[in-house]
Amino acid sequence: MLVNQVWLQGNVRWRSKILKRKISYHSPIVGWNTLIPKPDNIPFWFLKAWIHHDTLKDVVEANWNEPLYDVPIRKVVKKLKRLKQKLKSWSFEIFGNHDQHLKCLEEEMDQILKD
Structure with missing residues (x-):
């Protein structure tokens, strides 16, 4: 996941979580906007x-x-x-x-x- 400061400032309610690696050497990242209700x-x-x-x-x-x-x-x-x-x-x-x-x-x- 690649973001910059401008994106982060425009998406202050954005959260992300790094998940465990399962298949490759890369860890998946899941992201969500906290303004959107579950x-x-x-x-x-x-x-x-x-x-x-x-x-x-x-x-x-x-x-x-x-x-x-x-x-x-x-x-x-x-x-x-x-x-x-x-x-x-x-x-x-x-x-x-x-x-x-x-x-x-x-x-x-x-x-x-x-x-």
Whole structure:
């Protein structure tokens, strides 16, 4: 990332973070403007590991069969939203903190590369 003083003065709300190197010798940099609010509708990630767990089908089935009274199209949207929350809490109970686990693995990998 290359910037100069004029650019920095014109973008005083700009922040950046240097990320860990993964593939090449270069570290990626992510930048953002703090005036732009963080979105509320952050994407929902369905983890492939969930498919292999025995209780996933039960969680989805129980949530979908739970009664909900509304017009049909809103019913689907509300059920999906409710399912998203259930899956997030179920995943945390079963698999633990995914981000924390990933961070530990990255630290182990860094240590291996250093050794």
